[in-house]
Amino acid sequence: MGDPYYITTAINYPNGPPHIGHAYEAIATDVIARFMRTQGRDVRFQTGTDEHGLKMAQAARAKGIEPRAFADEMSSLFRAMDERLNISYDRFIRTSEEAHHRASQAIWQAMADKGDLYLGRYEGWYSVRDEAYYDESELIAGEGDEKLSPQGTPVEWTVEESWFFKLSAYQQKLLDHYEAHPDFIRPESRRNEVVRFVEGGLSDLSVSRTSFDWGVKVPGSADHVMYVWLDALTNYITGLGYPDRTELWDRFWPADVHMIGKDVVRFHAVYWPAFLMSADVPLPRQVYGHGFLLSRGEKMSKSVGNVVDPMTLAEHFGVDQLRYFLMREVTFGQDGSYSAEAIVNRVNAELANSFGNLAQRTLSMIFKNLDGVIPAAGEADEDRQLLSRVDDAVAELTARFHDFAFSAGLEAWMGAVFACNAYVDTTAPWALKKTDPARMAEVLGTLVVAIRKLTSAVVPIIPESAGKLLETIDRGVANRLEQPVPVFPRLEMPAEEEGAAA
Known part of the structure; x- marks a missing residue:
């Protein structure tokens, strides 16, 4: 204990x-x-x-x-x-x-x-x-x-x-x-x-x-x-x-x-x-x-009519998406502001397009091209450099979270997510499939290690989504990957907010 x-x-x-x-x-x-x-x-x-x-x-x-x-x-x-x-x-x-x-x-x-x-x-x-x-x-x-x-x-x-x-x-x-x-x-x-x-x-x-x-x-x-x-x-x-x-x-x-x-x-x-x-x-x-958390920069009050039910936000955007936005957007300890479009933009840019897409692309390629068998990580310099970059980011997140600096910790985490996406672009595993299948497997194995480390780091922020992703990876390691399902679908603006956002 x-x-x-x-x-x-x-x-x-x-x-x-x-x-x-x-x-x-x-x-x-x-x-x-x-x-x-x-x-x-x-x-x-x-x-x-x-x-x-x-x-x-x-x-x-x-x-x-x-x-x-x-x-x-x-x-x-x-x-x-x-x-x-x-x-x-x-x-x-x-x-x-x-x-x-x-x-x-x-x-x-x-x-x-x-x-x-x-x-x-x-x-x-x-x-x-x-x-x-x-x-x-x-x-x-x-x-x-x-x-x-x-x-x-x-x-x-x-x-x-x-x-x-x-x-x-x-x-x-x-x-x-x-x-x-x-x-x-x-x-x-x-x-x-x-x-x-x-x-x-x-x-x-x-x-x-x-x-x-x-x-x-x-x-x-x-x-x-x-x-x-x-x-x-x-x-x-x-x-x-x-x-x-x-x-x-x-x-x-x-x-x-x-x-x-x-x-x-x-x-x-x-x-x-x-x-x-x-x-x-x-x-x-x-x-x-x-x-305080402000609605479009204004303090919430019943008389102004801008008091928001958190259950409605969770229903519109998803619980983990709301949790991520609040911890990422606001410098903890200071006042912060939120709006529907800020939630949609932040979650789509970072969780859906960057991290979610990274995980989905990687696991889908393994499922499709390697019969769902997760390969070992590569030993090339670029592989080691990526995993070192991820380790540094996780260490930074850990240090920041100890100090309740959640947005700064997630900033470091996003830097590592971007590094993973840059690694994908540089190594181009879809091209390696034809020219060097063994190297493709190393690249995908390296990415799985990186994704697992990054996912484990954000379990406190997005426990349900991170838990599902870890379960998918761990089940794949123990057996074989099943057809992966996107963990972070792109958000759409709620209909009643679209006019207000325009």
Whole structure:
């Protein structure tokens, strides 16, 4: 069993169906989990839904159903998205689970035992949409006299009795941790934002509500429910059995990385480590705040009407094709943009025309001209040079993937694919068939070795397609190749997008 590796997505808030942003994070985290498995790590991968809070209660009321029924319905949509997108999670957690309520109450009690919780009265600005409190100095002007959160969401003045967490007491401890562990927050731009925020001073944090009851009950204060973020963040340890010292806990905590969107970095890089310090629980090794996925350069919103269902994209373009595009097109950590024509163009140029065509041509020639028997690789200089080029590209991809630089890793991989296609053009195995059949066999054998290495390297990105191709090759090596089937058919623009693309 390899070294343990624990990775999580941010826990999804299911007050609406999943959108492409949820899919992007799930796919990226899945790529890392699958990649780490190929590196021999013993991976634990957790995702799930964060089902409490005022926003969920309001959304349920608007539909005329109980919050639990609404949570059941919406959580099932996120699970269905994960299944459709081939997300290889080990645990799908729901914060409405009894085990999670127990874990949340246990961390609360640990913080209380430390003397870090006190009862007070909250008066201040609260965004229901963000489930977040904001200081007056953080607000921005809306239309007229309207005030908005830094995220541009509406805020309302809230007054209620509340338990408070002594976040202010952890300002220096947090800054010390950031300095001692420079990779705790990545990428660097997010780290700088968090350090500036904490250096600006931390106020104590309201961590309970009395204005609604859909949440985890506060121990000893039955009329209070926990602030949804304290409850939500605890999911990362609930899934390992906290507060019990389980085998999972001993093996996988602290987490290696929490993969999250940049809009929730503060909760994960300020509040969460402070809660854990208070509860005497070791801190995760890294919080990685990836960028937003924009639709034609614009942030998605229901009012603009550009929110995209990831299931629709998977249906139109294929799951592996969508996964490849998102990891190839966007520099991970930065914002990225997508459109139907960008997906079609990228997938056709690289997967269909370059890599897919390379594999199909090579295997078809072996099936047709060598009775399906895969020959050995050649020993000529050009053969060795090609395989060396492929090995270098795979090594580069591996190094880049360790750093979550997926697009750069795939750039190196595509360079080797192009080198293989150039080798085909130079050696011209179709001509060798007539002039030097033995050399043709060496060329085709060399290409199979190259294709197999390249295919193995991208299993984390395109697991289904790469798996089929590896199975075809390996079955051919053990026996004989059957008639090969193209793995990456060319994509066409969806009919409703053609007008928009023109």
